Amino acid sequence: MIRYDARGYGRSPAPTAAFSLVEDLTAVLDHFGVVRAVLAGSSMGGATAVSLALREPARTAGLVLLVPGITGADDLVSVEFMAEMGRLAEAGDEEGLVALLRRTSGAAVTGPDLEVEAHLRAVIPAWFANYPHNVPDPPAYDRLGELDVPCVLALGELDQAEVVRVNETMARRIPGCRLVRLARSDHFPTVREPDAVADLILEACARAR
Incomplete structure (x- = not known):
């Protein structure tokens, strides 16, 4: 398992030049020589996972999207x-x-x-x-039907209404996506229901192809 901090978060330094979240994810996988992986991401990390799955489908063995964001959804934030x-x-x-x-x-x-x-x-x-350096990755919301990997999307039923609505739409648009509703979670399922999150990731790894 590889977990990394996006730029400016955790132990990663703040950016000083233009960067792309999906290109950073690609760089991490390249650094460790990972050819294919199950991608698990929460919020912004979910959007990055989807972007990579669309950009390099052969590199994506499965997706675990936790209260995910998505590029190209204008109604995600009011x-x-x-x-x-x-x-x-x-x-x-x-x-x-x-x-x-x-x-x-x-x-x-x-x-x-x-x-x-x-x-x-x-x-x-x-x-x-x-904000001044992040170059948005291409819109993915209207391309979700192109995904062809095992996918589970977990939304937090106590999350912001706009996020819940977009997450429901994402699950409908992704072919074969399994939607899981976490009843005790807001936008922080890894804190609210960590065991459920871990189970979803392990399940996705078992189903990966």
């Missing part, structure tokens, strides 16, 4: 959310940003959690460090 985030960012209001992310990720429903709180605080500087 206009109101983007406007509020911009206002808070311009004001330098970190507490306001954390509160906004808690509300829109469903974390406000599931209650306080120190691990999620720490995660949200770590995400904010990474977002702003990456």
Whole structure:
């Protein structure tokens, strides 16, 4: 198993030049000499996994998409959310940003959690460090019907309504995709239901072809 931090997150340094998330994933696989893999990704990582599966299908043995994002879905994030985030960012209001992310990720429903709180605080500087340099990968939302690998998509039933709706549409568009509804999860299933997430990944590895 290989797990890596995207640029600006965790132990990975912030970018200083233009970069693509899917090209970074490709570079990681190349570095370790991985020819084919089951790709598991949560949120932004799910979008990156889909992008690689469309770009290099022979390299993808299976997909585990956890509350995934997706390029090309204009309704994944509301206009109101983007406007509020911009206002808070311009004001330098970190507490306001954390509160906004808690509300829109469903974390406000599931209650306080120190691990999620720490995660949200770590995400904010990474977002702003990456924004000027991240070159969006090509739109994938309307190409999901091209995927031809075993796929499971897990959505959090307590997640933001827009994300749940897009995740349901993604599962319908991906041929043979199995949709799993995690009843106790918001946008952080790896924290809320880690055993269920681990089981889905192991199952995908067993089904990989």
